[in-house]
Amino acid sequence: MAAIINDDEVTFKTSIFDQEESTSESTAFLAKKQNAINEQVKGMTNVFHDLRKDDSDTEPDWQRMLLNAKDSREKMEVRITRERWQEEQKYKLFEEAQAIREGKVNGVLSTPPNLRNKFFYDELQKNDPNTYWDNKVQRQRLNDKKSLGLGFHLRSK
Structure with missing residues (x-):
């Protein structure tokens, strides 16, 4: 562990690669070299990442x-x-x-009221049950059943 003293401030560097401003030439050289290598690795990682990235991804x-x-x-x-x-x-x-x-x-x-009969709702239940069981559709089905009377059970032409 090295201590760097700057105008009333003491900073401890734990790694040799964090000491670019070291008084020792070899330590500063190693730190600069390691940082340059780290930058190259980061650049290569970005290039490889670009190769794998899908362009259609939003x-x-x-x-x-x-x-x-x-x-x-x-x-x-x-x-x-x-x-x-x-x-x-x-x-x-x-x-x-x-x-x-x-x-x-x-x-x-x-859909026109004269087409909304039992056959229409049965087909809707078979083909799209989520829509059939919606509250608004069920309320409309009951209203159609009341308003059409026995005609509700007849097939439309």
């Missing part, structure tokens, strides 16, 4: 951000950002699924 390049982070604080910030981004994507997927489902329900509700 997700931010978290791996590159982690590789280029200078310290553990930056790495933690990248990880926190990634977690927030993933949570946001979950909500977006849920909203998209809800919009699709609402579109199907609205399609059923916009």
